[in-house]
Amino acid sequence: MKTKVLMAILAVVIAGLIAVPWIASYFYVFIFTEILILGLFAASFNLIFGYTGMLSFGHAAFFGIGAYATALVLIHLEWPFLVCLLVSMGASALLALMIGFLSVRLNEVYFAMLTLAFGMMVFAIAYQWRSVTNGSDGLAGFTLGSFGLGLDLTLANPSVYYHVVLGIVAIAAIVLYLICRSSFGMILKAIRQNPERVSFAGLNVRTYRLVAFVIAGTFAGLAGGLIAPFLRVASPELLHWSMSAEPILMAILGGTGFFLGPFIGSAAFVLLETWITTYTESWMLVLGIILAMMVIFFRKGLLGTAIDWWMEVKK
């Protein structure tokens, strides 16, 4: 019964998402494209935070690298979009392997500091290496050519791009979900709860943490590859730690204990941002206050709080 209700809700949501370009204005097509891309970014972050218990403050490094990789390939090689995304995923996987190798060995406090520091290192490189990254201005002026696989799609059309993003994010989310549900995902959960027990069981915790870190980085890179053509620019801000704060807040906002939490958090975040920035410039101030309140009072997020409330009512 419970799963049937859930499936029904999910089916309605998916049907609604597919229908967005026909029932809503262009403004909302853009909003929903952003929600989906940032949702994937946050879901990839939650694989290491919510599932494995590693709080990274440098996840934007992989997101930004993905964006730069797609932008660079589009500018210099003009390959099909699907190939660009694969390059983005490869680049961020490699970067995640390097940063992860140095960071996952140490405890939570060190891990937080190291991911932040290495994230800002990548930011510094993008900022200083002007000949490749065009410094603080970022890379712009690239155009999307073909999609790949012989499909004839006008990617410049926001509605078409929205559907492409929806399809890719849906596939990526299913893959991430299967990873979380697999025995590998169960081990990650066990590591969050008790790493000593897991290593006593004969498993190499460090390797599992590293693999989780690389998978999360790879999917963040995919999200980055999707954001560059959407924003029409790959700039250092995508690598800055304020960008790393966004998936943290989305995951906490939606609920770190649920697979769909980050997507709900992303929707709440983007809608809130759109609404608040019409009133004030100081979005980061509001973001900080919301984060503090969520951490202190609603640690389970919107989804967790709603489920707790529902259970209470049913009793």
Place this chain on the structure above:
Amino acid sequence: MSGIGAALLNSLDIGLLLFIIAVGLNIVFGVLNIINFAHGALYMLGAYLAFTLINIAGMPFWAALILAPIGVAILAVIIDRVLLRFIYSRDVADSLLLTFAILLIINESVRMIWGSGIHVVQPPDLLSGSVQLLGSSVATYSLFVIVIGLLLLAGLWYLFNRTRVGRIMRAAALDRDMAEALCINTRLVVTGVFAFGAWLAAVGGVMAAPMRALDPGMGDKIIIESFIVVVIGGLGSFPGALLGAIILGLIHGFGGRYLPEVNLLLPFVGMALVLLFKPNGMMGKGANA
């Protein structure tokens, strides 16, 4: 030869300034077991308060050096009593998240109050010239930073090793429950230590104000530098903080002079090397996951 002498002195003033800031981070970690992400923001607040006291209120530099850190320490007491008290008993991730939220709030508040532009604080007349030393011309203010840094270093060493307050702090760092059983008011110690850490950050901020331009990103830069210092030296280690700060000072002092094109990257390379060979830092222990 004079180039090396100047680079050495330059390294020393950067290093000691970093030490003042990183040791505050370290002391707070030692007793409270949290990494304060907002430490750099408190440093920035110290610098901006000094700017207001000196350039707007017309006070002398010395008054700002006393008053601005006290103001920041009072704010830290409020932060501790209003926000942090909720999460002391929780998982370490919550304290990281909450201090990160405080960092976002302070950063944006500074932008709102003082604007995004650059502000400049002049050093006091007494320290604005330069002197001949080791065959090269050195800014008097740099020497002043070195002297104050060494005085604080000696003062902190004395505080922790020779006074009752220092012994109470160390006891609370070792075993808070045991300290409580021995009639030590650990709530007071925790609030006091958090305020003391903030005071140190703000002293660093006021000292840095005449050397660097003030902008809303200055706190971000310093918190990352402080993280590098404690990772190199070892988290929670007092000599480690000094060693890490001096090493980073040398990287900046010599790197800026001889390798300007990769200058921004060098601190991270240094940190990565230490992590490869000594994952717990040069003087740290027990950080393995």
